[in-house]
Amino acid sequence: MRNITAAATTAVETPSPDAAVEVRGICKMYADMEALRSIDLDFPAGKLTTLLGPSGCGKTTLLKIIAGLIPATSGEVRVNGVAVTGPGPERAFVFQDFALMPWATVMRNVAFGLELKGMGKAERQAIARKYIAEVGLSGFEEKYPHELSGGMRQRVGLARAFAVNADVLLLDEPFSAVDEQNRRKFQEDLLRLVDLEKKTFIFVTHSIEEAVYCSDRIVILSRRPGRVAQIIEPEIDRTASPDAIRRDQGYLDTVEEIWQGLKRYVD
CATH class of the missing domain: 3.40.50.300 (P-loop containing nucleotide triphosphate hydrolases)
Structure with a gap:
């Protein structure tokens, strides 16, 4: 040390x-x-x-x-x-309380920062899908936050932070x-x-x-x-x-x- x-x-x-x-x-x-x-x-x-x-x-x-x-x-x-x-x-911030949009799917939550940047839907969803996979949530793209465990919601927050590069x-x-x-x-x-x-x-x-x-x-x-x-x-x-x-x-x-x-x- x-x-x-x-x-x-x-x-x-x-x-x-x-x-x-x-x-x-x-x-x-x-x-x-x-x-x-x-x-x-x-x-x-x-x-x-x-x-x-x-x-x-x-x-x-x-x-x-x-x-x-x-x-x-x-x-x-x-x-x-x-x-x-x-x-x-x-800079990207991952909050302790997840700070996900409850009305949006996992895909929309992860891609949201890219949407704010004006990136096209196909491109931002491709990037979001990559990071959803990286955090182990493939197959959950169309789920909503209330359908996920606390640990899974935190993974969505991490994926969103990574997606904006x-x-x-x-x-x-x-x-x-x-x-x-x-x-x-x-x-x-x-x-x-x-x-x-x-x-x-x-x-x-x-x-x-x-x-x-x-x-x-x-x-x-x-x-x-x-x-x-x-x-x-x-x-x-x-x-x-x-x-x-x-x-x-x-x-x-x-x-x-x-x-x-x-x-x-x-x-």
Whole structure:
């Protein structure tokens, strides 16, 4: 395990020349609360970076600022060198609650972003069908969200994000609503898609085990106001089987070290 910064409320990352997303001096204030303080981070292109920390530390807030869904109080986010001023086609967001259109079929939901871009029906459906297959939902194209399990609805959300061909995919606890068996399968599917698509992923989770299993890098945020406390790069042999990874001593030691660091924030 590579430990990039020691646990400290003033940890600052050295700028990376291959960063797809650059976060500089991000602060977020609400009326009576400071959510984030002086966040400086780079997110490398083609990697999966996880935001991890105690409840209320600002993980989802930071993700939504990067997405352009909410404004920062101060600071700047740049994606591919361009300042973020709102949502953009180079970013796609996968919501925790799926955010599917209940009146639309799986095909229509997955193709919707392409429809908004003005793409023709045949072309957008061909692209949608490809990603529906990638997430294991072939044969469900004409089903509606209420006819699907929670896990299947989350797969539709993932397929929709992939279909728009965004450079950066932002995932807000995408597996929190599914059972443990499906969660592990989704984690394996996600790693396959990360390797296949070569996109930049920013992933929010509360699960230490999930973060270590899935991530190239883990950014640990402190208790509110969220600050960068530590950055870890798990050294995991991704060619090993999922069961072998989960039994690997390096994996287990990294999980334990992160827990020892985080538990001081647990009330």
